[in-house]
Amino acid sequence: MQRPHLEALTRHRSPLSYMDDQTHVEWREWGQEAFDEAQESNKPVLLSLSATWCASCHEMDTETYAEPRIAANVNDGFVPVRVDVDRHPRVRERYNMGGFPTTAFLTPEGKLLTGAMYLGPDGMRQVLDRVREMWDAKGSEAGRVPRALAGNPTPAGEVTPAIEEHLAGQLGEKYDPQFAGWGSDAKFPMPRTVEFALKRERDQALRSLDAVRDHLLDDVAGGFFRYAANRDWSDVNHEKLLDTNAALVRAFANAYLYTGDEMYREPAAETIDYLTDDLWTGLAVGGSQGPAEGRDYYLLDAEERMEERRPRTDLTVFAGGNALAAEALLTYHAYTDDDHAREYAERILDSLQTDLVGREREGVVTHYVAGDDVGESLLLEDHARVVAAFCRAEQVLGEGVDVARAVADVAIDELFDEGSFRDGRSEGPGMLDRPLRPIDSTVEMADALLDLALLTDDERYRDVARESVAAFAGAADRIGVQVASYGGVAARLCRDPLVVAVADDVGSDLHRAALRIADHEKVVIPDADDVDDAYESGTAYLLDGDERRAAETPEELMATVAEHARL
Numbered sequence: 353m354q355r356p357h358l359e360a361l362t363r364h365r366s367p368l369s370y371m372d373d374q375t376h377v378e379w380r381e382w383g384q385e386a387f388d389e390a391q392e393s394n395k396p397v398l399l400s401l402s403a404t405w406c407a408s409c410h411e412m413d414t415e416t417y418a419e420p421r422i423a424a425n426v427n428d429g430f431v432p433v434r435v436d437v438d439r440h441p442r443v444r445e446r447y448n449m450g451g452f453p454t455t456a457f458l459t460p461e462g463k464l465l466t467g468a469m470y471l472g473p474d475g476m477r478q479v480l481d482r483v484r485e486m487w488d489a490k491g492s493e494a495g496r497v498p499r500a501l502a503g504n505p506t507p508a509g510e511v512t513p514a515i516e517e518h519l520a521g522q523l524g525e526k527y528d529p530q531f532a533g534w535g536s537d538a539k540f541p542m543p544r545t546v547e548f549a550l551k552r553e554r555d556q557a558l559r560s561l562d563a564v565r566d567h568l569l570d571d572v573a574g575g576f577f578r579y580a581a582n583r584d585w586s587d588v589n590h591e592k593l594l595d596t597n598a599a600l601v602r603a604f605a606n607a608y609l610y611t612g613d614e615m616y617r618e619p620a621a622e623t624i625d626y627l628t629d630d631l632w633t634g635l636a637v638g639g640s641q642g643p644a645e646g647r648d649y650y651l652l653d654a655e656e657r658m659e660e661r662r663p664r665t666d667l668t669v670f671a672g673g674n675a676l677a678a679e680a681l682l683t684y685h686a687y688t689d690d691d692h693a694r695e696y697a698e699r700i701l702d703s704l705q706t707d708l709v710g711r712e713r714e715g716v717v718t719h720y721v722a723g724d725d726v727g728e729s730l731l732l733e734d735h736a737r738v739v740a741a742f743c744r745a746e747q748v749l750g751e752g753v754d755v756a757r758a759v760a761d762v763a764i765d766e767l768f769d770e771g772s773f774r775d776g777r778s779e780g781p782g783m784l785d786r787p788l789r790p791i792d793s794t795v796e797m798a799d800a801l802l803d804l805a806l807l808t809d810d811e812r813y814r815d816v817a818r819e820s821v822a823a824f825a826g827a828a829d830r831i832g833v834q835v836a837s838y839g840g841v842a843a844r845l846c847r848d849p850l851v852v853a854v855a856d857d858v859g860s861d862l863h864r865a866a867l868r869i870a871d872h873e874k875v876v877i878p879d880a881d882d883v884d885d886a887y888e889s890g891t892a893y894l895l896d897g898d899e900r901r902a903a904e905t906p907e908e909l910m911a912t913v914a915e916h917a918r919l
Contacts, residue, residue: 374413376423379434382443384781390431390460396487397462398430399447401454403437404666405578405591405642408470409453416476425480430457438639438670439720439727442776445790446501446783457483462782463495501786506772509825511818513846518829519839520552526833527556531584532563534833540579541568541596543603547872548836550606558616561607564600565619574626575641576600592641594631594673597623601680606872609687620684627677628696631665636674636703638667670720670727671708674700675737679744686748686867694749701745705755709738715758731776732790735763736797743803747876748867750858753807760804763797764816772823773797791835794820798841806851806875818845840873850874850916851895852909855881855888862892865906869913 379400380386390397400417402409417423426432437444437452447456449467455476456467465486471479486494523545526534533539541564549557567585568577576597581587601623607616631638642664681697684690711718711726717734719727739760745752767774773794774787798817805813821842824831831838851874852866858878866876881887892909894901894916901916903909 374410375417376420376427377417377432377434378427379432382433382435382440382781386431386433387460387462387781390458393431394491395429395431395460396465396483397458397460398426398432399443399454399456399458400432400434401437401444401447401452401456402434403452403640403642404664405593405640406452407589407591407643410642410664412453412470412472416471416473419473422473422476422480425477429480429484438666438668441719441731441733442728442780442784442788443782445775445788446498446786455479458782459492459495461492461495462784463492463497465494465496497783497786500788501783503786505770506789506823507826508771508823509828511822511825511842511845513843515825515828515842516552516839516846519548519831519833519836522831522833522836523549523553523556527553528583532556532559533585534560536583538579538581539563539567539583539585541576541600541603542834543596543599544837545833546603547606548840550610550872551840554610558607558611561604561616565604565615569619569622570626573630574622575630576623590643592626594627594637594639594670595676597627598637598673598677598680601627601677602683605680605684605687609868609872610870617688621690624681624684624690624693624696627681628692631667632696633667633669635707636669636700637677638665639670639673641665668720668722669703669707670734671704671717672719672731672734672737674704674708675734675741678704679737679741682741682744682748683872686864689864697745698749701741701752704738704741709755709759715762717759728776728780730762730766732763732767732773732797733775733793735759735767736793736800739763739800739804740796743800743807746807747803747878748858750878753804756800756804757808760801760813768816768820771819773820789823791824791831791838794824795835795837795841799837799844802841802844802849803875806849807877814845817841821845844873848897850913851877852913853877853880853884853887853893853895853900855879855891855893861906862890862904862909865909866892869910 386397435443448454449456449469451469453470454467455471457465459465465483468479528534528536534542534545546557546560563585567580568588570577575592578589578591578593578596581589601620604616604620608620627637631641644663678697678700681693685694685697707721708718710716712729716729717738718729719731719734739756742752742756746756772789775790775793778787779785798820801813801817805811850871852869854863854866854876856862863878881889887893890904892903894912896916901912903912
C-alpha cells in the first residue's frame with residue numbers, strides 16, 4: 353500500500369514516459385535484460401542519456417529520434433536504452449560524453465564503443481553507419497574501458513598546506529579579470545569554487561557572484577539558470593537544477609556573512625522563494641525545471657510567458673539535492689533569522705528521514721522514491737550531502753547529529769576501501785560493477801566528516817577524511833579550479849579549525865552570534881553544557897587545541913575571535 357505522504361510525488365508523470373511520446377524509438381529501460389538482449393541478438397547497445405530539464409535532449413527527440421527512418425534503423429540494428437541521468441547518476445558518470453544529450457554505443461558487456469553529444473538527423477545517420485561497420489568488423493573487441501574505471505589505484509600522497517596554496521594559485525591563474533568567473537569559454541556559476549575563494553581571493557569571489565546574479569538569475573520567475581555558453585556570460589542555457597540553485601543559495605548567503613551587503617542576501621532570498629514555490633512538491637523540493645519549448649521560452653517577457661504552457665518540471669525528490677537545499681536554507685537562516693527558510697529546511701529534513709534515509713535499513717540513503725519507482729541506495733554523493741545537512745541542522749537547530757552519524761557510518765563501512773571512497777556499490781549491469789572513485793563527491797564527504805568529528809568528538813571521522821583526501825594528494829598539482837574545494841578541505845586538515853562551543857540555549861543571542869562569526873568553515877557546537885559539565889551555562893568558548901577562551905556576551909565572543917585571528 354502506498355504511503356499517504358508519497359501521493360504528491362505520484363501525481364506527476366514520469367519524465368521517461370513523457371520523452372518517449374516524442375520518438376519512434378522502442379526504448380528499453382536500463383537493466384541487465386537490455387544487455388542480455390544485445391548479447392543474444394549480437395547487437396550493440398545505443399544508450400541515450402537524457403534529462404527532463406535538458407532542452408537539447410527534447411530537441412534531439414523531436415528532430416532525430418522522431419524521424420521514422422532513423423528510428424527504424426535504431427530499432428533494427430541496436431538495442432536502444434534510455435536513461436534519465438538524474439535518476440541514474442552512476443550510469444551518467446560512466447558513459448557521459450561531455451554533456452547532454454549523450455549518445456553512447458556499447459558492447460553487450462557494457463564497454464564503450466564510441467559516443468557523441470547532440471546529433472541531428474544527418475549526423476546520426478553517419479554515426480549509426482560507422483558503428484555498424486565497427487561492430488561488423490570487430491564486434492565486442494572494439495569496446496574499451498575508460499581509464500577512470502580501469503581499477504588503477506588513486507594517486508595517493510601526503511596532505512600538506514601546499515595543496516591549498518596550489519589551488520589558491522589556480523584561482524588567480526584561471527580567473528577572468530574582464531568578465532569575472534573562472535575559465536575562458538562557457539561560464540558556470542561554480543558555487544563551491546566561489547566559497548573557496550571567499551577566504552582566499554574575496555574580490556574574485558564577489559565579482560563572480562555579481563556576474564552570476566546579473567546574468568544567470570531569472571528576474572521574472574526566480575531561480576538561477578545552469579550556465580552561459582560564452583565567456584561574457586551571454587547565450588544563457590535556460591535550465592534550472594535544484595543542485596545548482598541550492599549551492600548558490602549557500603554561496604550567496606556566505607558572501608552576505610562576510611560583507612553584510614544586501615546585494616548578496618537578496619538573490620539567496622529570491623532563490624529560496626523559487627525553491628519553496630515553483631519546485632515545491634508539498635513535501636520537499638523537486639529536481640529541475642527546463643524550458644517549455646526549447647530556450648525561447650525564457651526570452652519571453654512575463655506576460656508572454658503566462659500565455660505559454662509552464663516549463664517542463666521534474667518534481668522527483670532526490671536525496672542529495674534536497675539535503676543540499678536543507679543545508680543551504682539553514683545556512684541562510686543562521687545569518688538572517690529568516691523563519692521561512694528554517695521552516696522549509698525542517699520540512700525537507702523530515703521528508704528525507706521519512707522517505708529516503710533508513711528506507712532500506714538504518715543509515716542507508718535511497719536516491720529517490722516516486723510512487724512504486726525506487727532509486728538505488730548507497731550513493732556517495734547522497735550520503736555526503738545528507739551528513740552535511742544534518743551536521744548543519746545540529747549546529748543551527750540543536751539536533752541532527754545522530755542521523756549524520758548513522759549515515760556516515762554506513763558510507764564508511766560500505767563505500768570506503770583501499771583508502772578512498774567509491775561512488776556506490778560496485779555492482780549492476782554495464783560497467784556499474786567497476787568502482788569509480790570521484791574526487792568531487794569525496795571532497796563533499798570529507799568536509800562533512802570533519803564537521804561530524806568536531807560535533808561528536810570522534811577522531812575516527814577525521815581520520816577517514818584525511819585518508820580519503822590523501823588518496824588524491826599525489827596528483828594535487830594537476831587538480832584544477834573546478835575542484836578548488838579540495839584545497840579547502842585539505843586546509844581544514846592541516847590547521848586547527850575554528851570551533852565555538854556554546855553553553856546556552858539554541859537560538860539565544862550567544863548562539864546566534866557564534867553562527868555569524870565571519871568564517872563559513874567554522875563549526876558551532878550548541879548546548880555544550882549538556883554534554884560536558886566543564887562548560888559554564890550562558891558562556892561561549894572558543895576552542896583552540898586544549899585551550900578554551902570564554903565569552904559571556906556576543907560582543908565578548910566577537911572580540912575573542914578577532915584576537916584569535918591576529919595570533
